[in-house]
Amino acid sequence: MSDETTVRLGLPLLQIGQAQKEVSHNEALTLLDLAVQPVVEAVGVDTPPIAPSEGACWVVGASPSGAWSGQAHALAGWTAGGWRFVPPREGMAAWSRTDDAIARFSGRNWMIGQLSGTRLVLAGAAVVGAQQAPITSPTGGSVSDVEARATIAEILAALRSHGLIAT
Structure with a gap:
């Protein structure tokens, strides 16, 4: 740290025996007003x-x-x-x-507008966590209703695990 300014914001510090200390003090307050x-x-x-x-x-x-x-x-x-x-x-x-x-x-x-973090908590509940494996797409098959239900179940499970819908 310099004897004349703060480390992070470079705010002027008062000096021993300094005349017109109010000038340095007011400058520091002006910069704080700008930065905080x-x-x-x-x-x-x-x-x-x-x-x-x-x-x-x-x-x-x-x-x-x-x-x-x-x-x-x-x-x-x-x-x-x-x-x-x-x-x-x-x-x-x-x-x-x-x-x-x-x-x-x-x-x-x-x-x-970019946020970063490891999870999103709303009203005390984690609603989004780490990204999970992708949901598999249904493939072929003779009974599309069974495949559709299985895929929907995976979607619901993913939404629940992220806290986006209740369990």
Whole structure:
């Protein structure tokens, strides 16, 4: 860790004997306001807007220009003091107003609306787990009713095992 900034977000730290400590403290609060539970206007924008509202935020694209040059993938927030940037960290998430979805930084780029995990739990019940083997298709046979019933039974068993229907 640097003596001047925090490790993860690069927030300015107060220094012993520092004059005007409120400047560093206010800068840190401004960056925290931008980084904690961010809501962005859009994701992947390369050109800064002409007349942003104070407090508005964007996720900078891969090839930024103008005031955003050198800030690829960062959160860019407009403040009374101009643009402030928070570099992205793997796992960082922001709500995208344009997409009406969560955007999450993968370590290389922002992914919009993609969720990942090992299972989905709703109201305390696991409803989707790991993918199972495919259900076999019915083949030939002289009694299609028997094959159809067997396939339907496999479908129902798969739906039950995923918690999508009750047992």
